[in-house]
Amino acid sequence: MFDRRRVPVPSRSSAMAPALAVRWALAIVLALAFALVDGGSAWAHTDLDHSDPADGTTVEQAVAEVVLTFTLPVTPLGEAVEITGPDGPIEAAIEQTDDGIVIVATPAQPLTDGGYTVAWTVTAEDGHPLDGEFGFDVEGAAPEPTATATASATPSPSASEATPTAAQPSPSPSPSATMAMDPEAAGGDGNDLAARIVARGGAAIALWSLLVAGGALAFAGFAMRGRDADDVPRLIAGVRWCGALLLGGLALRLVGRSALIAGGSFADGLQADALQDAVAGTFAWVLGLQAAGGLLMLLGVRRTVAGSWLAVAGVLIAGAGHVLGGHSNTAEPRWLVLTADIAHLVAAAVWVGGVVALAAVLRRRAREDRALDAGAMASRFGVVAAASFVVVGIAGVVLAWEILEELSDLWTSTWGIVLLIKVGLVAVVAAFGAYTHFRIVPRLAAPAETPHADAPDEHHLRSAVRWESALFVGVVVATAVLVASSVHP
Structure with missing residues (x-):
């Protein structure tokens, strides 16, 4: 008589493998299709649109005022506009018009024959400090008998309101022109290299902490069931460390950012004026929300996910601060970019934090000489990780389209x-994840008579998630650099 018990029944994980393979293939095809489309510069960035006099031009009459017109409203930062002529710095009164889009610098005396350099520093609506420089020449203008050059350029309280003149865009920028950029991601000489490293490193640490904390809480909620739930208290206890690490990363970012604004000097960057400039604009909200979120993560962890609702709220608040400091604050259409930014952050947290959480659970079980017993847990996470990969890919393409002009x-x-380095690292991590989910997890999910921590498949799973966690560090560092840039140099 036929024995039904000997009929092999495909496991749920094996049955789902073809469907998940189709999802992964579809995600890759969509990502490549979008990447090959030249979206053009459809959405605006904060940058210097044009100036009067224009960069690289020669003016044949005395210049009474220098007009800078930006693509979006800005906030003057520090001196805002510094004019340097043949005899050194020139005093100028600074005024803003047209709802913050135009800045007018009116010299104490009209600018006569000679070469002039204009350096400007402002803050965009999203809190990114922007700076740049352009130059022009004046020829054929008679010098003013009483014209003098002063040692510093400071605004005059009694200056009358300046009226911008008709500004003609430069037909082609000169080699000396520089594009606006956040100092955290800008190039520079060796004097500010250490400050840039500190600022970028702090941003990466804060982002890593946020992703791991959010992903660990999510992993504990959807992947750890049944016997796996016994490890939940120890796993989510690590969220406290993430909160402390996030606060430390924010402190490093603020110090590095302030030092960059102060010309690369940490001593000058710790002064009150430099710190005040560093938190100008929306960045004050970015820093405040992330700090408040980190504090709640540090203090709000309990033994269960539901009981740790304060920590969950902290992750959400810190995530809001991260989104506020990105391109979604200025790019249009705002709803699309904001949606893509939020989806990208949430999916990345579930994926990155889930991998780190899985690695932490497996490591603890191995250290305690327990059976890893990770088949069901890894299978549940693999399904969510695949969906997160799709969301990360699509949202990332939308954000890249918003940034890249060509x-x-x-x-x-x-x-x-x-960006290409980040995409390459993500592709490698995705390959590890696909191998783990389709080759290792089905074998772990199959019934075993004597499971133990030294089983080959369990060893391979531990190795794979360790490699994924390490590679994700590089992904987060690249992401921190990209987020810190208001426009690409």
């Missing part, structure tokens, strides 16, 4: 090269 920017600009 397809060639991917390999000709620093921003594009960093």
Whole structure:
């Protein structure tokens, strides 16, 4: 008689493998299709649109005022506009018009024959400090008998309101022109290298802490069931460390950012004026929300996910601060970019934090000489990780389309090269995840007579998640550099 018990029944994980393979393939095809489309510069960035006099031009009459017109409203930062002529710095009164889009610098005396350099520093609506420089020449203008050059350029309280003149855009920028950029991601000389490293490192630490904390809480909620739930208290206890690490990363970022604004000097950057400039604009809200979220993560952890609702709220608040400091604060259409930014952050947290959480649970079980028994837990996480990969890919393409002006920017600009490095690392991590989910997890989920921590498949699973966690560090560092850039250089 036929014995039904000997008929092999496919496991749930094996049955789902073809469907998940189709999802992964579809995600890759969509990502490549979107990446090959040249979206153009459809959405605006904060940058210097044009100036009067224009960069690289020669003016044949005395210049009474220098007009800078930006693409979006800005806030003057520090001196805002510094004019340097043949005899040194020139005093100028600074005024803003047109709802913050135009800045007018009126010299104490009209600018006569000679070469002039204009350096400007402002803050965008999203809190990113922006700076740049352009130059022009004046020829054929008679010098003013009483014209003098002063040692510093400070606004005059009694200056009358300046009226901007008709500004003509420069037909082609000169080599001396520089693009607006956040100092945290800008290039520079060796004097500010340490400050840039500190600022970028602090941003990466804060982002890593946020992703791991959010992902660990999510992993504990959806992947750890049944016997796995016994490890939940120890896992979510690590969220406290994430909160402390996030606060430390914010402190480093603030110090590095302030030092960059102060010209690369940490001593000057710790002064009250430099720190005040560092938190100008929306960045004050970014810093405040992330700090409040980190504090709640530090203090709000309990033994269960439901009991740790304060920590969950802290993750959400810190995430809101991260989104506020990104491109979604200025890019249009605002609803689309904001939606993509939020989806990208949530999916990345579930994926990155889930991998780190899985690695932490397996490591603890191995250290305590317990059976890893990770088949069901890894299978549940694999399904969610696949969905997160799809969301990360689509949202990332939308955000990249918003940033890149031309397809060639991917390999000709620093921003594009960093993006390609990030995409490459994500692809490697995705390959590890696919191998783990389709090859290792089905074997672990199959019934075993004597499961033990030294089983080959369990060893391979531990190795795979360790590699994924390590690679995700590089992904987060690249992300921190990209987020810190208001426009690509």
